[in-house]
Amino acid sequence: MVDDIEYMNAVIDVILCINCNMCHKICQKNYPAGLRKPQNWLQGWGEENIRATSSSGGFGQEIMRAMIRNGGAVAACKLKEGKFKFELFEDESRIPEFIGSKYVKSNPTGIYQTVKDSLKTGKKVLFIGLPCQVSAMRNYVKDDKNLYTVDLICHGSPSAKLLYKAISEYGYDLKKVKAIYFRSADKFAVETQPVPIVPKGVQDRYTMAFLSGLCYTENCYSCHYAQTERVGDLTIGDSWGTELSGELSKGVSLALCQTEKGKEMLDMMDFNFYDVDFNAAIQNNHQLRHPSELPQERKKFFEDLHRGKSFRQAVFHAYPKTCFKQSVKKLLIKMKLYSGGQ
Template sequence: MEYNAVIDSEKCIQCNACHSACQNNAEQVLTKPIYWKQGWAQDDCVRMRSSSGGVATAVERAFIKNGGIVCSCTFSFGKFEFDFAETEDEVCKFTGSKYVKSNPEGVYKKILQKLKLGRKVLFIGLPCQVSAVRHYTKNHQNLYTADLICHGTPSPQILDSFLFDYGIRLTEVQSIRFREKNNFKLEQNGKRFAVPITTDNYMMTFLNSTTYTENCYQCQYAKIERPGDITLGDSWGSELEKSTQDKGISLVLCQNEKGKELIDQADLTLVDVDLKKAIESNHQLYQPSQKPKQRAVFFKELKKGYGFKKAVKRCYPKKYLKNIVKTVLYNMKFIGGRTAIK
């Protein structure tokens, strides 16, 4: 369930290569931002399709337009893996927040190969992954990086366990979506698991920090000093008008001149942001997510094979019951809400 790297003792030849390659065994290079803004993609279609303000997509498209290659996380055949995009149209496969731990297996080696061929590569991933690719490639001059403000990531096995309660396997899912702007709802193959006035169990446990991998609660990247050339996230706490916020606003932190280059070449609308308020509204910029007391029981229930719903019912009985009541009342049309996706 934890989805951590494990050394196979039967195959290990004691070469120590994995230890030397691991970013956790190297001195971390973290830098305070020199420039910070909030904003969105000038292309309304890009902004509309994105979870936030579409800044990541705008940066990716501009980077490719200038001859570079983008590497980021995509969902395909039930797996959250990294892939490359070399055309502006290809970056659409990276769009959307993915609240699952992605698997970077083999991608750092591929990035290094492209860098050695003289290609410029933009890598967008979690802070730990950005640190890893920088360490592996020795922060090659042609490498550009964007780290995402991450609150923690569950294993794909957790998502598969949730889906199994509905008779679905993750490998059967063709498309998945975790969020539509400020509306956090899990959606697979165009269908949601909760009525509009409730939150499904997967997103509820995610937002409660219940299902993250153990090391996320001691994340060494949960601070204002960042590993990427730029940092991207949501501009929570923005003082802009609600109508503007509803369309999506991204927070942009720039750590160096490479980052400034990424921002300057993209088609973005950027406005001032209060950095202090931005940090206060994104706790991952000053401390890791706090492990809830229910987490141990939750994982214990899952390992017993009781299922995701029963684990939630055991750990969050009041929320579980409240959602059932709301669902019944909504289906009986006693209370309303936004139209559910059919």
Template structure:
């Protein structure tokens, strides 16, 4: 099997698929890893896929010049977002200026990247997505926008930002503005489907998908909780314990204070601000470039100083990739063999599962609020 990058290290950025002139590349998803596989019967050895691959060629990563925590000034925006709403505020500033924004949304059963040119279209990007997304189509569209001398904002994972930079090149990249998200790692959407099928649901038949509301981590499908409201489901427990990411995530080169984007966005976990601010949501904002400063200056956001040591200690991906649990291989072996997802998560992470089971019981007995 001939692959674009090292075996099992594909991040699923899909840039190689999009740039190939012969449609010779297919992403093979085995649940536990991705691989960009080359069809040697179609390949003409142009090497475009190898050049665009961010695993093979990593763009320059820069130390942040400014660190902030903050939120969208608009109370409604802040309230509707997973964190402090800075990503939405930044996106709105771009579309109001006439520039398009590209980011991820859930549509027709897929986590895909789309273009937003209106304030209403920006709303589709709201919310965290704890699963791999598919940027196919947006690379070419962004390049076309940049060729027209349009400013473009792209918001995605660090590996996706790096892939886009490789795809458009330095010359067109002058008008490209990028924001990357602090990422723990991402599971295959096929694995999410394995989880959902336990509840007679699947991605294709779902109209909406929510992974968290502020600090409450729980999957909701079509605005209804999969499990008892206020309780973390097994998919969420597995995700938070680093069990389900694809193999490349545990060697992520972007899990560092040096970032590949203009600004980096995440949650300001461990913030020293008030409990009320924490309840409403606080974003962590790292700024690496002059473009990044421009992004923040034009956005309707409120920014505060942040303690660097606290920010890093509560966002480990600013220091190192997620650690691979020793039980990960056994877990995926069981899942591929058709064993029950929930049961296997409880088998390998009994304590957090037991904690949520007790919480569920207390909520049902009305001893504890959801």
């Protein structure tokens, strides 16, 4: 895998290649796993203690807990030694290591074979990942009857190298950070352990770049999976546009169910489910209609980075007015003339 910050591609080593063509046959880009139309649309949240420690309503935590309590294993992503990698686990006490939104490209290297080996023992395995990763997993294990999948409603994802560069400029070493949080309910900001890298109420440059779609790898802007039909047994995201607007500050999860396995997982869960207006859900989650749009400023942003400019300088060059506004807010907070707030 070659990570050049603005793209990440699989490159064949022609010396080692035996021309079996297997990589092409199971590649989720060349042969996407079948998409399925959602049969059920739901929204809701978990118990208050679960909801309070989740990015949204706690669906991810609860589905992991349900699978483990029913004798299965879970494959999900966590931060470890500066890398966002997947691990397979069966210990319920480890769930906090894997919770939370991750606004960065995760590395699935090795997890496909690990899951396949576990499935061979007859164990049920839940895989939670981006739609492209779920598609790859389904291709790799040939839709094994014991594989259960949850895909995430994904905006797009930047290279982890960009995150490393961004937070290092704020004085943090990603390799030494034990935990990182990108958001809480409807509040968006990067926090470590959890300490905001900028004052509360000010948007850091990494969050700014992510939410504007400035820094994703190039393939994200033509994503095949950003549509209403989904690749996972279940799909989870945020219930933006919900009529339960008073609950958004606490977090409301959106769940789409595509298959019988999805229904089985929903039945396992202890969750407060409510009906949702699927037209409103689609309207307020553009990733259920189309990929994120390529910003005009993206080319200039990466040109600045390749010229050696700092991450903060590159974002400022792309969005000077927005950056200036955030800098003024930071100054006013420091002078105690402004109390913060998103």
